[in-house]
Amino acid sequence: MEELILAADIGGTFIRVAIADSQGHILEKASTPVPKAPDAKAVPMKVLELCDALSAKHGGRRLISKVSIAAIGPLDIKKGAIIRPANMPYDVVPIADVLCNYFDATFILLNDCNAAAIAEKRIGAGKNVDDVVYITMSSGIGGGVILDGRLLLGKDGNAAEIGHTVVDMSMGMICGCGKKGHWEAYCGGNSMPKFAKFLVESKYDNVNSTLARKLKEGIHTVSAKDIFDYARAGDEFALTFIDTVAEINGVGVANVVDVFDPSVISIGGSVALNNVDLVVEKLKPFVERYAINRVPDIVPTPLGHDAPLIGAILAAMDPPPKSVFKAL
Ligand SMILES: [Zn+2]
Structure with a gap:
């Protein structure tokens, strides 16, 4: 055999x-x-x-x-x-x-994400280019980078831990890793309910929203999926929150564009793939706003989960x- x-x-x-x-x-x-x-x-x-x-x-x-x-x-x-x-x-x-x-x-x-970047380069969204970045938007946020045809690994194998790059210094959300202001602490699926609760209590206290009321009662009954479901049902705060997350995702992706200058960015992970319209499409205008490098193709991964x-x-x-x- x-x-x-x-x-x-x-x-x-x-x-x-x-x-x-x-x-x-x-x-x-x-x-x-x-x-x-x-x-x-x-x-x-x-x-x-x-x-x-x-x-x-x-x-x-x-x-x-x-x-x-x-x-x-x-x-x-x-x-x-x-x-x-x-x-x-x-x-x-x-x-x-x-x-x-x-x-x-x-x-x-x-x-x-490094493994996924290999898949993108060989058979996925990056098969015709030398420079491809894979980003996962899932429980957390991560990246894998192939530049000039070569996978970047780094001294411990942790090159492109982009979810733990800082995207905010004012709100001070604490990441699952324990540090402040990391991209994942705002836009990772595990962190979204906590960030949403923070925004309700600090900025949107009077909003007319079922989601906001649920968040005030506690975050344990609210998941990232619930937030997207509320947004699709037209909940006012959920829609505002999705736009805020889109801007922060745009900042994160713009940083990737400016640091690595890829030809293609392929986005995977369940938060993105289950909500291509509300996550992948909505972040694109913000990448244009924040990146100085020529913005590459940004696509949901053709390889799925x-x-x-x-x-x-x-x-x-x-x-x-x-x-x-x-x-x-
Ligand atoms: Zn972190």
Whole structure:
């Protein structure tokens, strides 16, 4: 039987796992919510559990020669671990330490957005250009950059952690990482309800809005999806909030345009992909307003929610050198 690739996308909300053949064709795939267990090892163990279920009818775990993980950051690629992720309740998530015990395989670890950028360059929105940036707008915000045809990784594998760049110094929203003013603290799906509540209480106290009333009662009953639903239903504050988020997203994307000068920016992640009209389309005029560089094509990813997973498979077949944690 032929060798197999195990690819996983460990996000802030979901873990997606695929088994592919050595040519990169997906044979099986599945997803599951990120476990909420107190021990961070539950995360890699969930990948193993899905791997065993999906690979069973293709010969099982023993045929896997490459394990390629795309994970939320920040990473320590030398340790093969996620370090203090903003969107998971763990200090360290030991990916390689756990999974290497179960496989006789080459082990590759990449930031999820870096993996998605590889997918965009090879088969997605960036296949005809040398300079492409992938941005996820999901539970958090992240980026992956291919410039002059080369993936930027950086000393720890965390180049382009754009969600933790500062976009505001006056409102002082605190990010999931603990620091102030980060893009993700305003526009990440996990942070939106908190930011919306802050705006209701500081600026829009008298607005006629069901969403505003719910936020004043507490943020735990309001999700980012609820905010978009209220906006679509015409809620006055929800619409104002969506416009505010669009401007901040525009600032963030304009910074990316001015720092990297890409030909294409491909946007993925559930917040963006489920609301292309209210997120991707609405941020574009603000990029024009704030960027000085020539504004590139800004498109929703043609690869959908699987962009990081597809990137992990492609990275397994042709790994960026610094992403290889352990060679077979
Ligand atoms: Zn942050």
